[in-house]
Amino acid sequence: MSCKKWGTLEKITTVSVSDSGGGGGARAAARFSAGRAAFGDDESGGASFASVPTRRRGGWVAQDVEAPQRLSDVSRRSFRQRWRLGLPGDSGEELGRVLGGGVVPGSLILVGGEPGVGKSTLLLQVADLLTRTQSSGRNGEDTDDPAVKSATTPPIAATYNNDNNIEDNDEDNSRPVLYVSGEESSEQIGSRAERMGVGNNPNVYLYSATRLELVLEAVLRLRPRALVVDSIQTVYLDDLPSSAGSVVQVRECASALLQVAKRERIPVFLVGHVTKSGDIAGPRVLEHIVDVVVYMEGGRQQAVRLVRCVKKPIWSYR
Secondary structure: OOOOOOOOOOOOOOOOOOOOOHHHHHHHHHHHHHHHHHHOOOOOOOOHHHHOOOOOOOOOOOOOOOOOOOOHEEEEEOOOOOOOOOOOOOHHHHHHHHOOOEEOOOOOEEEEEEEOHHHHHHHHHHHHHHHOOOOOHOOOOOOOOOOHHOOOOOOOOOOOOOOOOOOOHHHHHHEEEEEOOOOOOOOHHHHHHHHOOOOOOOEEEEEEOOOOOHHHHHHHHHHHHHHHEOOOEEEEEEOOOOOOOOHHHHHHHHHHHHHHHHHHOOOOOEEEOOOOOEEEEEOHHHHHHHOOEEEEEEOOOOOEEEEEEEEEEOOOOO
């Protein structure tokens, strides 16, 4: 022995991280919850996400998000279109129509398509549009529906008080959109933004990272109104031994992002790679986890792209 002494060994019992249930995604979301309490309202941050002790929790959605509520109490809020994030402009209106009337806070949206079809370009444009949204009607416009007009309409990015009722928060209109890229550098995305004419938007934050723990720490600090992850196959969790893009990593990373989306009530856009057959790469459960699955279609020689929704959102308006 290195110490050259007898009786210095101590017997300890180790517990496997999988014995108490909950995968790496659940553990990452639990640390996110603990880190949120550690950061508090101080955006400068007094604690590191990595320094937060690990807490295990099973399930996709954290157990302490909210208490059980009566359906009648929830329906009494008259949500209709006022709780959606509208996308202004003609292009935003068309995309909002595909998404079922706008972007719903807390939703998880998967965007798939062949390489080079324009997924990153589309979501960069969406990030710019989300920062310009200021009204809460249909797709950011006023609505003629008397049921909507009769309701008191809060700002689009309305938050919830302790009783889970919608309350006004004007500061939410100035919250940024975080665009995370695991495939391109910030300079590459900035160059694309200049060509698109949106490079001067101060409310879009770019972050080139692949470690999901760092992405969640950035969400804690910025508290964005929306999150874009490009792509889900490039991010990974340190708790899992497999490489990025594997079945386990894709499933657990999507699970962690789902919990963060529901807890923070922010929409999360995921870019998904496709296989040779045109299906989303990774486990089939990925399409079950997300709320909306959107495909971009169109060859490189075509001048237009088709955005098709294959998993219809349940919030569609009539």
